[in-house]
Amino acid sequence: MATRRLTRSEQLQQTIMYPVDWLEERSGLIGGVRYFLFRKVPGDINWFQTLGSATLTAFIVQALTGSILAMYYKPDPTVDPTTKLPVAYQSMQHITNDIFAGWLVRGMHRWGASVFIILMFMHMGRVFLFGAYKYPRELNWIVGVLLLAMGLGEGFTGYLLPWDQTSYWATVVGVNINGTAPFLGPFLAQFLQGGTYINADTLSRFYAIHMLMIPGAIAALIGLHLYLVVRLGVTSPPWSKEAAGTGPLNGASPNGNARRAGLSRFGRR
């Protein structure tokens, strides 16, 4: 193969693109990202359809602030002999009052939880009202419901961690309610508490569930949720005159342009 001397700018371009090409050749990731970014979405999508990504943002805020809190928080209910305070409570107080911007990180985590849950409900309401759970997106609705349940589980397990009166007694009742469930209830309650009553192991157990088990499952399910969104596409608002997929009844016409003329007017049964 005849080689030609590359110009300066071609050389530069090759140098810059080398790592990108390297990565693409070995993983296909660049193509994947490009597909994700430049995939087509209906032209008539509206602001209500940003609620899903807003929920994802809230989850990312929770993951980041939670990781920072985990650097300082100690899930230990034993009482410190010098201060007469439970170690967990003391570390929460330390985060709130002493550590630089600790109050901000804890406040963002505390209120981010509420925002996350509100957004999940709003996103779900939007999907319901748009009828966006219908064929072929049923599976993604199910994944979403599981995410909602796990989000509430995060709320329940995280509420105990400050180890103050509010969190302790809310958890006592919450665990006892779990215990009333038929068959599995007592086992569930015992699993949550790490025993037959709330004891020293309960807190570390809630902590492990709150920061490892459920977040891991949520992250995995979000991945599946997004995969399905990208694979199946975003729906048009149902009221849109231009709504994608609302072709005419005689939609057998192979000519896209002819079909477009009748869009949505006669497309419904």
Added chain:
Amino acid sequence: MASDRIVERRRVFQQYKEDVKERGKPFYPYAMFHDTVMSLVVVAVIVGLAIVWKYTTPGNHIGTQAGWLGKLYDDPADPGTINFVPRPDWYFYFLFYLLRIFKWPNSVILGTIGLPTVLLVLLLAVPFIDIRSERRLLRRPVALVASALVIVSMGVLTYKGATAKESLGSELIAKVPSWAKTEHFTGNKEAVAGAHLFAVSGCLNCHTYNGTGGGFPGAPNLSAEGAKNKGITFQMNHLKCPACVNPGSPMPSFAGLGEDNLRKLANFLEASKGGK
């Protein structure tokens, strides 16, 4: 018929894909711009809430006094306190209030587990119940009414849960003499002392006694508990570990009160024969 529907919905989806391909716009930058703006709003709201939480706390913005958004933290957890009113975070208020609607012992399981499970299963089943392809809301009257009902009832339950007032111990001591009179245990010193303990130990946060008290989470009415003649020992064991004596009971242990106090409480319960 059913297979017609399958063919039809496949055709509609195929057309959706073609329509999006022909007339759609790329996710980046159009949709991504909206998503980014919305996400920034979300982060700003979260930071704003954290700032309001901290800087409306009275004093030098630390400690256990409540600001606009409530306390930064409460007193440390103390399993020995028994008159603390349990309260979940606000997004569980609807569930919390649901529990008050059901009464012990037969239907409480409906409130705690039955109804939430049914709701969860219904929610999971939505795409399989509503299998028509119609998406416009006005042509989905059942979905429209169902969603309106859900939103209204969740709103009402959350509001009721947020404003529900539980009984507080100190106000209830005043009722002890009238209890003793109605239940005929005025002369029984142990029982009167037990009634005082009963009033201040948070029992009425859940239980009802002579028309006073909570009903959270559907705990039994104890006005005629003594009429069952279960005995002092049973009552004491039950107070120490309710679930050991009565499997599945959600009641917390009151062992922290100590033997003497438990005996008084047990005497009080056994003396409560429902006024007969």
